[in-house]
Amino acid sequence: MRISQLLRRKGSGVTTVDGSASIRSALQLLAERGIGALVVSSDGRRVEGIVSERDVARGLHEQGGALLDQPVSSVMTTQVHVCPPEATVDGLARTMTDHRVRHVPVVADGVLVGIVSIGDVVKARLDELEAERQQLVAYIQT
16 A cells, blocks of 8 residues: 555645744644644645654653743754655555654655654554455455
8 A cells, every 4th residue: 555545545634833833832732633743844845853742751851841932943853754655554664663753744746745653554554454354255255
C-alpha cells in the first residue's frame, strides 16, 4: 500500500504551528485535536520542524515550568524525516522503526500534503493482513 492511499483513507489534514508560538499554545492544540505531534511551519506548506509531546516532556524535565512560555522552536526537532506520497507503508514502517520516530510528514514537491503516525501505519498493516486472511479463507472454502 502506498502512503497516498493511506492518506485518502484517513484524510490529509495536518495541524501546524508557527515556531514562534508558545509551547503552552502548542500543548493546547495537541490536547484539543487529540494528536501527539504538530508540524512546525510558518506558512502551513513548508516543514520547518516537528514538535511532539515527547519533545515537550523532555524540555519540561530539563527546564521546568518556565519552558511553557518559550517558543516552540526551542524544543522542536529540526531534522525531520519526511516521505513522499509514493512511499510504501512497509518502507515507512522501517524508517519509523530505524529512526525511532512516531510521526512523519508527507511532502510532495516541497509542499506538506499530510502526516502519518505510527498508529496509521499499524492500522494499515492490520487492514492488509485481515484482507489477506479473508482471501485465504474464501480460497479454502471454495
